[in-house]
Amino acid sequence: MDQAQSHHQTVEVGHAPSTTTGIDHRKMLIWAFLASECMFFGSFIATYLVYEGQSLVGPYPAEVFSIPVTSVSTFVLLMSSFMMVLAYSAVSKGDIQGFRAWILCTALLGATFLGFQVYEFTEFSQQGLTPRTNLFGSSFFTLTGFHGAHVTVGVIWLLSLFGYSYINPSALSRDEGLNVDLVALYWHFVDVVWIVIFTVVYLIGVVEN
Amino acid sequence: MKIKRPPFQVLMPIVAALAIASWAFGLGEIFLYLHHTELGEWGAVMIGMILIFAIPGAAALVLNKVRGNNKE
Numbered sequence: 001m002d003q004a005q006s007h008h009q010t011v012e013v014g015h016a017p018s019t020t021t022g023i024d025h026r027k028m029l030i031w032a033f034l035a036s037e038c039m040f041f042g043s044f045i046a047t048y049l050v051y052e053g054q055s056l057v058g059p060y061p062a063e064v065f066s067i068p069v070t071s072v073s074t075f076v077l078l079m080s081s082f083m084m085v086l087a088y089s090a091v092s093k094g095d096i097q098g099f100r101a102w103i104l105c106t107a108l109l110g111a112t113f114l115g116f117q118v119y120e121f122t123e124f125s126q127q128g129l130t131p132r133t134n135l136f137g138s139s140f141f142t143l144t145g146f147h148g149a150h151v152t153v154g155v156i157w158l159l160s161l162f163g164y165s166y167i168n169p170s171a172l173s174r175d176e177g178l179n180v181d182l183v184a185l186y187w188h189f190v191d192v193v194w195i196v197i198f199t200v201v202y203l204i205g206v207v208e209n
Numbered sequence: 210m211k212i213k214r215p216p217f218q219v220l221m222p223i224v225a226a227l228a229i230a231s232w233a234f235g236l237g238e239i240f241l242y243l244h245h246t247e248l249g250e251w252g253a254v255m256i257g258m259i260l261i262f263a264i265p266g267a268a269a270l271v272l273n274k275v276r277g278n279n280k281e
Contacts (some may be wrong), residue, residue: 026277068250068251068254069250069253069254069257072253072257072258072261075257075258075261076257076260076261077255079261079265083265096276097272097279098272101268101269101271101272102268104268105264105265108232108260108264109260109264111228111229111232111236112232112233112236112257112260112264114232114233115232115233115234115235115236115237115239115240115268116236116237116240116253117233117237118233118234118236118237118238118240119236119237119240119241119244122237122241123241123244135266146240146277152226152229155225155229156222156225156226156229159221159224159225159228159229160221160222160225163217163221163224163225164217164221167217168217204278209279
């Protein structure tokens with residue numbers, strides 16, 4: 001009992017969140033969510049790999065993929081992660097103007113990535129590849145479509161934080177940086193998933209064909 | 210009759226979704242237009258590379274200007 005009280009006092013003095021884990025519930029939640037997302041995307045990537053090369057009719061990956069275009073869209077997403085780091089760094093220093101500038105950059109680059117996806121999907125459909133064409137089309141559009149939906153949610157979150165910084169700037173102060181920390185974790189996760197998709201689906205897909 | 214404004218939590222995500230849709234579909238249309246010119250897929254590559262450097266560059270310039278104005 002004494003030990004428990006002593007531990008509680010230590011936690012209070014250290015300004016750690018007063019939870020049983022010592023970690024803020026929201027941070028614990030985002031890690032649990034990201035763990036479930038790993039399984040979500042893992043199963044889609046595994047499905048894609050299982051069906052790879054099993055399509056009976058074309059178009060096949062090497063016929064539709066454009067590595068230069070997808071490389072640039074990957075670079076756009078990587079750059080947006082860098083902007084996210086700058087936004088988090090700004091909020092850690094209590095620099096709200098810097099935060100606004102860099103979070104808007106992150107959102108714009110995220111939306112640019114979605115522009116590339118709109119272009120790519122339209123081009124593929126014009127070349128005859130739709131989710132109903134073959135196994136490759138079904139697994140490819142499901143995987144990249146869900147990733148695009150995650151990027152869209154991320155950009156909505158980023159823009160909402162940008163707007164929130166004007167309504168309640170104190171919620172994004174140095175001490176309340178967790179709001180930015182959570183979106184940063186999500187954004188980096190989405191970025192890492194894309195790196196895996198780009199390597200497994202695009203690069204290996206073109207090389208193998 | 211007074212019209213009640215929707216709360217920020219509802220309004221902001223809707224505005225954000227509309228902004229994303231207009232930016233992404235607008236950019237997608239530009240890429241498609243360039244694809245059917247002599248540039249082909251390299252049009253999208255060029256615009257993409259320009260945006261990668263233009264967006265952070267513009268943000269840095271605006272930030273410097275705002276900070277300069279605040280110091281004055």
